[in-house]
Amino acid sequence: MPVQDLHMSSPSPPNHSGENEEEASVWTQIKAEARRDAESEPALASYLYSTIISHSSLTRSLSFHLGNKLCSSTLLSTLLYDLFLNTYATDPNLRAATVADLRAARYRDPACFSFSHCLLNYKGFLAIQAQRVAHKLWVQNRKPIALALQSRIADVFAVDIHPAARIGKGVLLDHATGVVIGETAVVGNNVSILHHVTLGGTGKAGGDRHPKISDGVLIGAGATILGNVKIGEGAKVGAGSLVLIDVPPWTTAVGNPARLVGGKEKPKERSGGRLKMARWRRAASSDPEMEESGGDRC
Secondary structure, eight states, rough: GGGGGGGOOOOOOOSOOOOOHHHHHHHHHHHHHHHHHHHHHHGGGGHHHHIITTTTSSSOOOOOOHHHHHSSSSOHHHHHHHHHHHHHHTTTHHHHHHHHHHHHHHHHHHOOOHHHHHHHOHHHHHHHHHHHHHHHHHHHTTHHHHHHHHHHHHHSSSSEEEEEEEEEESOOEEEOTTEEEETTTTTTTTEEETTOOOOOSSSSSOOSSSSSOTTEEEETOOOOOEEOEEEOTTTEETTTTTEOSOBBBTEEEEETEEESSSSSSOOGHHHHHHHHHHHHHOOOOOOOOOOOOOOOOO
16 A cells, blocks of 8 residues: 555544553554554555554454464464454453553563554564463363464464463563463563573473462573472562572572572572662663563563
């Protein structure tokens, strides 16, 4: 579609998707960003029109984009579009989580300069949205299609999250490549996870065997957390660390095997860990609408 026709497009039809005010506001901004980018980069005009500008809601745009990303010769994009759209349309919590994830990337990642950039290009964001749909299908006992989605997400985005894993909202998968999250893992709200992080089992236990990550946790690149351990609220796990123990709230775990630095549980080590804690604080940036810590983009 010619760039000069982008502003001439017919108005969006009335909203029947049940989107709330916050979702509608973010969607309006995404469309404005897409029109701006189409004008400044004509080579992207048709792509931006078909992926964002032509759609009446964030849900439709995201469903279309995920369907095209995850389709294969035998798993058609039209089938996936309907699957995503129907799931999002019936669950306002999924849509609220999508908006929270967009805000997490936009405000906690200095490299993210627009909502539309995140929607189109952040594979960590896209992987989480697809996994949330797979999780809902899993809970509905539609396990074959949920596992098929997991396989496609791993193939396309290099992110392997079991559909049974529970993921909170406002989650940032920064870079995302190589992230693995096991079946019984739980990830809280406003968590930041960098690339090549594993939330896995030890191989010695069945049942509930994966980590539980509390709200506001930051997990550095290449960190491995194994077993049914709890990482407390606001805790940080250093890059490359191997964590096999619980980490108390507001404490940093570093090393292989990980040791605790600072926090209420290890007061004697607090002064020795000030430099590391200061580096973590500089590496964390916050959404201006919430005060939880997040992860910097490498």
